[in-house]
Amino acid sequence: MRDEADTEDAARERDGRTSGRPVPFGASVHDPNALEAGYTAGHRAYEIGGIIVSMTAATWLCVRVASCPRLSGWWVPLAMLVGILTADFVSGFVHWAFDTWGSVDTPVFGRLAIRTFRHHHVDQKAITRHDFIETNGHNFGLSTILGVTGLLTVQSETATMVGTFVGMSLIAGIFFVALTSQVHKWAHMDHPPAVVAFLQRTRLVLSPEHHSLHHSAPYNRNYCITVGWMNGPLRAVRFFETLERVITAVTGWVPREDDIGKDAALATVEEPVSPPDVAAEVKGPTLP
16 A cells, blocks of 8 residues: 555654644545545535536537548547547546646645545545546546537538548547546456456456556556556656656656655655566457
């Protein structure tokens, strides 16, 4: 568990809570009960709103694309593939950003998103107890960005075949971005539905085995959690590692300091860089 990597400061903060002294919200990053208590009625209202807006934008875009020039042949599955890979990348980038930087006290994003990630890292099974809204509200809201992008760029009156392809790719991206947290939830379930287990075995969705690498020290890999196919390529080019080095060089921030503690985070930053074992981290669709 990541809470084993607590710093002395975090331990003192926990002592403060048990002794009855007031402790700021940000001191509770290793307390699953305190983090779970951060899920408020206001947060749930935001999630419900995100679902409504996302579904509205997606439906509107579907209607618009249906009026565009038709694609045929391999263009349709190719557009779907582009959407899936886009969703997988978006899931990885957002996951990396909120895992790596900030805290529950970060303005706007702290209570809105980072709290959820910190809670998951100290109680991985909590997500399996969440209902549909709590599980998926965030990602539905995130998918709205793709929906709005499609509505701004795809106009049925002037659309070309390229516009139709872009629109179909964005529709697929919306669907899989919105579905990402549900797929993530299935990866943590002891007994997922039989159909889901089949999809996991064939690597058509994120599998528990693949995702377990993310929850293993040093907690800095396999951020993509829709299908996981982008983890290997991103690891091969050291995409997130390079971003972290640039951000640290510019700001002095230590990646994952709030999540796993300063000492463990510094050890991760200072350890020698070794070639990534890409084959062990990603597999495409396979036969069961």
